[in-house]
Amino acid sequence: MARFSGLDKETGHSARGKSGVLLVNLGTPDEPTAPAVRRYLAEFLADPRVVEIPKLVWMIILHGIILRVRPAKSAALYKEIWTDEGSPLLAISEQQRSKLSEVLAESDKEASVHLAMRYGNPSVASTLQAMHKQGIDNIVVLPLYPQYAAPTTASAFDSIAKELCQWRYIPALHFINTYHDNPDFISALANSIEQDFAKNGKPQKLVLSYHGMPERNLHLGDPYYCFCMKTSRLLVEKLGLQEEDYITTFQSRFGKAKWLQPYTDATVESLPAQGVTDIAVICPAFSADCLETLEEIQGENRHIFEGAGGKDFRYIAALNDNDDHIQMMANLVKPYL
Ligand SMILES: C=CC1=C(C)c2cc3[nH]c(cc4nc(cc5[nH]c(cc1n2)c(C)c5CCC(=O)O)C(CCC(=O)O)=C4C)c(C)c3C=C
Numbered sequence: 001m002a003r004f005s006g007l008d009k010e011t012g013h014s015a016r017g018k019s020g021v022l023l024v025n026l027g028t029p030d031e032p033t034a035p036a037v038r039r040y041l042a043e044f045l046a047d048p049r050v051v052e053i054p055k056l057v058w059m060i061i062l063h064g065i066i067l068r069v070r071p072a073k074s075a076a077l078y079k080e081i082w083t084d085e086g087s088p089l090l091a092i093s094e095q096q097r098s099k100l101s102e103v104l105a106e107s108d109k110e111a112s113v114h115l116a117m118r119y120g121n122p123s124v125a126s127t128l129q130a131m132h133k134q135g136i137d138n139i140v141v142l143p144l145y146p147q148y149a150a151p152t153t154a155s156a157f158d159s160i161a162k163e164l165c166q167w168r169y170i171p172a173l174h175f176i177n178t179y180h181d182n183p184d185f186i187s188a189l190a191n192s193i194e195q196d197f198a199k200n201g202k203p204q205k206l207v208l209s210y211h212g213m214p215e216r217n218l219h220l221g222d223p224y225y226c227f228c229m230k231t232s233r234l235l236v237e238k239l240g241l242q243e244e245d246y247i248t249t250f251q252s253r254f255g256k257a258k259w260l261q262p263y264t265d266a267t268v269e270s271l272p273a274q275g276v277t278d279i280a281v282i283c284p285a286f287s288a289d290c291l292e293t294l295e296e297i298q299g300e301n302r303h304i305f306e307g308a309g310g311k312d313f314r315y316i317a318a319l320n321d322n323d324d325h326i327q328m329m330a331n332l333v334k335p336y337l
């Protein structure tokens with residue numbers, strides 16, 4: 001087998017010199033069906049950045065148990081959130097791509113904007129190849145994970161490196177690894193929360209729910225937990241909230257190991273007994289609404305809270321294609337274009 005792909009032969013030496021932005025998000029199944037979810041989870045959960053246990057043991061558990069049981073259950077949940085445009089995560093990511101393209105076109109920077117998903121479609125490899133064919137040799141990668149984490153951000157990097165290591169001509173590459181404390185990001189979150197408070201009143205407690213990860217990863221050196229705590233601190237400072245007005249929690253636990261705590265579901269369940277019956281929940285680790293926000297928070301956790309005696313549960317949407325979110329993306333990438 002040839003050491004390099006034939007891609008470089010297809011592009012003339014002079015047809016380069018363009019800049020492009022590559023937005024990367026996690027990915028989602030192609031359809032809300034068990035076979036499509038199985039394909040997606042097989043790729044996602046086989047990634048050693050996501051599940052860090054010895055490969056042979058994990059492959060036996062993954063293929064012997066998880067991929068037999070979980071796809072049907074997850075497909076049923078995906079069906080609940082599926083829209084005419086498909087999976088919310090992909091549809092919203094495409095809106096973000098298109099709006100960022102417009103914002104950059106109106107600025108003094110010329111760059112096309114491309115979207116890739118780490119797992120599933122559109123794949124990182126096919127998107128990078130399309131960019132290459134368009135003569136782009138300066139790429140700014142913006143993984144849409146505000147807080148760096150190895151299972152997400154580093155995995156996006158791995159997939160880019162895996163493709164580029166087959167190329168002769170490596171483009172200039174700028175990788176934005178985190179923006180958890182970026183002032184534009186904090187302002188966009190604060191604006192969205194203030195708008196909710198202005199419309200619906202200030203809740204008794206604001207729950208800042210982040211995607212979880214095994215606690216072991218924190219002890220092994222993953223900065224994700226600390227970055228989440230910093231996002232929370234900067235955000236509540238900006239909002240002028242007091243200690244008792246908010247809580248940071250971690251959701252989406254997978255498997256039996258201890259994950260980052262406190263858990264979102266146990267927290268919302270415990271609040272009514274403490275006299276807290278009116279809460280708003282926001283998920284600052286998600287740049288786009290997806291299964292984990294729309295089904296797990298807006299659906300499942302609302303149910304848990306109400307079942308425990310809670311009265312008013314509001315989910316504050318992800319930043320999605322909000323103007324200030326897209327402007328934040330433009331400000332992050334512009335210095336490299
Ligand atoms: C198995 C371990 C997992 C780790 C570690 C993990 C980290 C992590 N994930 C996100 C963002 C998203 N995760 C999403 C779904 C999802 N996540 C896991 C597992 C881990 N995530 C699973 C098994 C699933 C699939 C859904 C299911 O079957 O329950 C999504 C949503 C995808 C969608 O299609 O809508 C996002 C986004 C972050 C930020 C993160 C960081 C620590």
Ligand SMILES: [Fe+2]
Binds near residue numbers: 211252
């Ligand atoms: Fe996840």
Ligand SMILES: [Fe+2]
Binds near residue numbers: 252
């Ligand atoms: Fe979940």
